[in-house]
Amino acid sequence: MSESAIEFVNICKSFKRKDGSLQHVLNNISFTIPAGKTTVIAGGSGQGKSVTLKLVLRLLDADSGSILVDGEDITAIRGRKLNQLRTRFGVLFQSSALFDSLTVFENVAMPLRERTRKSEKEIHSQVIEMLAQFDLAGHELKYPAQLSGGMKKRVGLARAMMLTPSIMLFDEPTTGLDPVMTGEIYHLFARTQQQYGFTSVIVSHDIPKVFNLADHVILLNHGGVDAFDSPESIQWSEKAEIQEFVKTTMGEIYQSRNVETGTL
Amino acid sequence: MSNPLARLGDTGLYILEDLGWMTNFFFQSVLGIFKRPFRFSELLRQINFIGSGSIVVIFFTALSTGMVLGLQGYYSLNRFGADGFLGSAVSLSIIMELGPVLTALMVAGRAGSAMSAELGIMRISEQIDALQCMAVDPYRYLITPKFLAALISIPLLTALFDVVGIFGGYLAGVSMMGVSPGAYYEGMRSSVTNHDIWLGVVKSFVFAGLVVWICCGRGFFVQQIRGAGFGAESVSRMTTQAVVLSSISVLVFDYLLTAVLL
Ligand SMILES: Nc1ncnc2c1ncn2[C@@H]1O[C@H](COP(=O)(O)OP(=O)(O)OP(=O)(O)O)[C@@H](O)[C@H]1O
Ligand SMILES: [Mg+2]
Numbered sequence: 413m414s415e416s417a418i419e420f421v422n423i424c425k426s427f428k429r430k431d432g433s434l435q436h437v438l439n440n441i442s443f444t445i446p447a448g449k450t451t452v453i454a455g456g457s458g459q460g461k462s463v464t465l466k467l468v469l470r471l472l473d474a475d476s477g478s479i480l481v482d483g484e485d486i487t488a489i490r491g492r493k494l495n496q497l498r499t500r501f502g503v504l505f506q507s508s509a510l511f512d513s514l515t516v517f518e519n520v521a522m523p524l525r526e527r528t529r530k531s532e533k534e535i536h537s538q539v540i541e542m543l544a545q546f547d548l549a550g551h552e553l554k555y556p557a558q559l560s561g562g563m564k565k566r567v568g569l570a571r572a573m574m575l576t577p578s579i580m581l582f583d584e585p586t587t588g589l590d591p592v593m594t595g596e597i598y599h600l601f602a603r604t605q606q607q608y609g610f611t612s613v614i615v616s617h618d619i620p621k622v623f624n625l626a627d628h629v630i631l632l633n634h635g636g637v638d639a640f641d642s643p644e645s646i647q648w649s650e651k652a653e654i655q656e657f658v659k660t661t662m663g664e665i666y667q668s669r670n671v672e673t674g675t676l
Numbered sequence: 677m678s679n680p681l682a683r684l685g686d687t688g689l690y691i692l693e694d695l696g697w698m699t700n701f702f703f704q705s706v707l708g709i710f711k712r713p714f715r716f717s718e719l720l721r722q723i724n725f726i727g728s729g730s731i732v733v734i735f736f737t738a739l740s741t742g743m744v745l746g747l748q749g750y751y752s753l754n755r756f757g758a759d760g761f762l763g764s765a766v767s768l769s770i771i772m773e774l775g776p777v778l779t780a781l782m783v784a785g786r787a788g789s790a791m792s793a794e795l796g797i798m799r800i801s802e803q804i805d806a807l808q809c810m811a812v813d814p815y816r817y818l819i820t821p822k823f824l825a826a827l828i829s830i831p832l833l834t835a836l837f838d839v840v841g842i843f844g845g846y847l848a849g850v851s852m853m854g855v856s857p858g859a860y861y862e863g864m865r866s867s868v869t870n871h872d873i874w875l876g877v878v879k880s881f882v883f884a885g886l887v888v889w890i891c892c893g894r895g896f897f898v899q900q901i902r903g904a905g906f907g908a909e910s911v912s913r914m915t916t917q918a919v920v921l922s923s924i925s926v927l928v929f930d931y932l933l934t935a936v937l938l
Contacts, residue, residue: 471805495811509806511798526713526812575810 416480417447417579417611418468420637423477425463437463439635440477445613447482450605450625452643453615455632461615462506464632465581469501470494481579499527502572502610506583508564510556516543516567517552523574538574546570546600562593566600573604580605580612587617594618598625619661631657690902697900701819701893708820711813718821726787726822727829731836733782738837741774742766742844749845750853759855763863766845767838771868771876775837777930780883783830784922788891791822792918795895796911804896819896823888830884831877838876875937882929887922894918 425438437460445451453461466472467479470486478487486497510519517539524535543549546566556564565585572580582601586594602625605612616622623629623643631638631646633653640646647658749765795818798804807814842864849855894901894914904910 466805469805469809471808498809498811501809503806503809505802505806507802509802511803511806512801513794522812523810526810526817 415447416444417482418445418613419443419480419483420464420467421478421480423467423479424475425460425467425472426475436635438467438474438632438637441632441635441637442477443630443637443639445611445630446628447611448609449627450601450612450614451628451630452622452626453613453630453632454617454619454622457617459632459634461632462583465503465583465613465615468581469498469503499575500578502575502577502580504565504568504572504580504582504585506585506587506615508556508568510564510567510571512556515553515555516548516559519556519567520571520574523571527575542570542574545604562589562597565589565597569600569604573608576608578610580610582612582614582616584615584617586621594621598622601625694897694901697897698889698893701815701896702889704815705819705823705889705892708813708816709824711816711820715817715821719824722821722825723829725790726783726825727832730783730786730829730833733786734779734833734837735840737778737782738770738775738840739844739847741778742770742841742846743848745769745774745841746845746848747853750849750855754853759849760859761863762845762849762855763860763865764867765863766849767842767864767868768872770841770845771838772872772879772934773930775834775841776876776879776883777926779830779834779837779880780887780926781923783826783833783884784887784891784919784926787826788887788922789915789919791888792891792895792915793911795819795892796898796914799896799898800907800911814896819892822892823885826884826888827881830887831880834876834880875933878937879930879933882933883926886925886929890922890925891918894921 420441420443423438423441424436426434426436429435453464455461463472467474468481468486470489474487478485480486481497481500486494489497511522514522520542521535521539524530524538530538540549540552543552546569548563548566548570551559551563556567559567569585585601586597589597598621601612601614614622614625626643629640629643629646631640631654638649638651638654640649646654649655649658745766746762749762750759753759753761753765795804798818804814804818807817846857846860850857850860894917895911898904898910898914901910901914904913
């Protein structure tokens, strides 16, 4: 297997419930996300997928265990080092998380304005170029509230890639989109990933479809984790709950592959 | 957790924790002043919003307060034949108490609630997380300009309140009730000392800090405050709480500052 971009080692994460007891979301899990590939993190609602991404970004802290990014332990870094870590990531939030008082142009320009010393002129040409790539030319002056859901996702994607990150994290990039738009977004992922060669991590409920992109699959289930080298290898698993998962979702995969190969 | 003693202890611990967040919030926002790039245009925008945007409200509040004081003062003082003290009564109460307090309360209601809601919405829609992921310090980017804008605007609004309020007292007392203009002016001139003015200025700075600190903090921590609930409801609750808490603390600090500095 290739080099690892992100490595979880014995990570535990729990939250306090209202009555004071602990809810163990991640229970001593370890897995590896290979560099330069697409990894899909799947699992039922509330199984800790978003928590996993937030742990990588240090928006949440783990109770125990360590997380390595490009071989470096990031579990306790702070200040400037933490900022350096975060600039290595491009993040597309589930809700797109666009700054709603800024225009599309300002949203996409923001990482450049805040993190680099480029001149306004350079920033302008770079942003316009990026927006054109995502088919957003002509919408620069709109506000996020004036965009459709798919456009917001694309603006979020453009913003995430502005600083040419080496690792992209997508949290449920297609939730709430129609099938055509979903296909379009995945198409965009495949294309941009080929172009930039980043490591991408996709959290998704969109099981049969997203597996078309996956080199590697991680299933989160009741605090545990199962990693697979390819989406197909999931069906050979002997665990009862994974068999169940295969039956309910993977049944459609080959069907959907046939339909999708044309568009992907 | 049915034991009332345990519940009390738990609440006490929570309040300490909350105060800890708020203290850290305060220092981070102050530190933001020294971080680059400084958002000068955002500072101007906030001054425009907090300051210029409040001028009309402050003007009418001050005018009516001053006129009420003028009338009330006239009727009370006139009974003892002491109309001559109207100028000093009106100006002292406005400069030392009503100006700073009412300005802070009006700004808390108008701009403080807006700041709290804005930050709360940014928090629940993951915009603040997104800022952090871009390695942008959310304190420097979002909070520091609001802090500075409030510290610049609120004392100036207080000065406006003082002037308009005293003029309102003049309108009611002199123009309507016939107190002599010279007596009104002279009463004010002879009784208001530099110390009184300083007291008003110190109060307006402290109140400005309190209002912006509490309002921004409630919005910023909307997800971790106990009892806030979730989503849109949590934002509306925290906005209400921000205005109530900042108004109460303005009143409490008004008493404390008066007691200590008078
Ligand atoms: N900040 C938090 N405070 C308390 N509990 C949390 C917090 N964030 C997540 N949880 C809990 O952790 C569990 C996992 O949440 P997470 O958001 O990771 O789920 P998910 O796998 O992303 O689900 P979905 O697919 O529905 O988005 C949930 O039970 C949730 O209630
Ligand atoms: Mg999630």
